[in-house]
Amino acid sequence: MIYSVALDGPGGAGKSSIAKQVAKSKGIVYVDTGAMYRAIALYMLKHNIDIHDHEAVVQRLNDVKISLEYRDGTQCVILGGEDVSTAIRENPVSMAASVTSAYKEVRAFLMDTQRNVAKTTSVIMDGRDIGTVVLPDAQVKIFLSADPVVRAQRRHKELLEKGQTVDFDTVLADIQQRDWQDTNRTEAPLRQAEDAVLLDTSYLTFDQSVQAVLTLIDEKVGK
Numbered sequence: 266m267i268y269s270v271a272l273d274g275p276g277g278a279g280k281s282s283i284a285k286q287v288a289k290s291k292g293i294v295y296v297d298t299g300a301m302y303r304a305i306a307l308y309m310l311k312h313n314i315d316i317h318d319h320e321a322v323v324q325r326l327n328d329v330k331i332s333l334e335y336r337d338g339t340q341c342v343i344l345g346g347e348d349v350s351t352a353i354r355e356n357p358v359s360m361a362a363s364v365t366s367a368y369k370e371v372r373a374f375l376m377d378t379q380r381n382v383a384k385t386t387s388v389i390m391d392g393r394d395i396g397t398v399v400l401p402d403a404q405v406k407i408f409l410s411a412d413p414v415v416r417a418q419r420r421h422k423e424l425l426e427k428g429q430t431v432d433f434d435t436v437l438a439d440i441q442q443r444d445w446q447d448t449n450r451t452e453a454p455l456r457q458a459e460d461a462v463l464l465d466t467s468y469l470t471f472d473q474s475v476q477a478v479l480t481l482i483d484e485k486v487g488k
């Protein structure tokens with residue numbers, strides 16, 4: 266049986282690392298929709314398009330060639346033939362993606378790609394609007410959240426481990442700004458679907474969070 270798991274929630278709640286592990290355990294495909302929004306933002310930044318200029322962004326959309334490739338079960342994002350999986354994680358790209366993803370045309374541009382993957386194979390798809398808009402009929406819907414301070418602490422630690430020096434207050438402010446933008450936009454804002462289960466990971470370890478998601482999947486679709 267083909268099934269879909271919609272995993273939504275704010276940035277830094279642990280969606281992607283949890284989804285990757287769950288996908289591995291269940292032998293299903295992990296689709297990181299945030300990476301697609303990030304690739305669009307990266308394209309605009311690379312081509313010096315003002316990301317706040319809605320019209321200018323929309324005009325260039327059809328030049329953006331994004332594809333997803335899976336290597337050893339890991340999703341790689343290819344932009345115009347170049348693997349940008351690492352570049353899209355930079356902070357300026359995160360902030361820009363939160364701006365350009367608010368544009369209706371940007372969302373429509375990615376919708377079919379996202380829906381099509383889920384038609385042919387079982388997926389765990391993470392994002393902001395998967396349970397509400399992209400896959401409203403997903404068999405499992407989870408809204409993953411965590412206290413903003415806890416999310417900022419995790420992100421800060423991650424950046425330090427990568428050798429990037431950023432102060433904690435900046436990381437927290439960026440998280441709060443993205444939360445605000447993602448939640449208050451008109452198009453497909455970040456919100457919990459009515460039939461989604463809320464999973465707060467503030468006080469859960471990574472393994473406990475993975476286990477909680479696996480249990481929810483087993484309950485809904487069987488082992």
Ligand code: DC
Nearest residue numbers: 276298299302362363366392393394
């Ligand atoms: O999950 P992420 O941090 O990689 O997402 C980057 C940005 O993309 C985020 O600020 C909001 C946007 N996004 C979205 O609007 N809808 C999605 N389904 C996924 C991400």
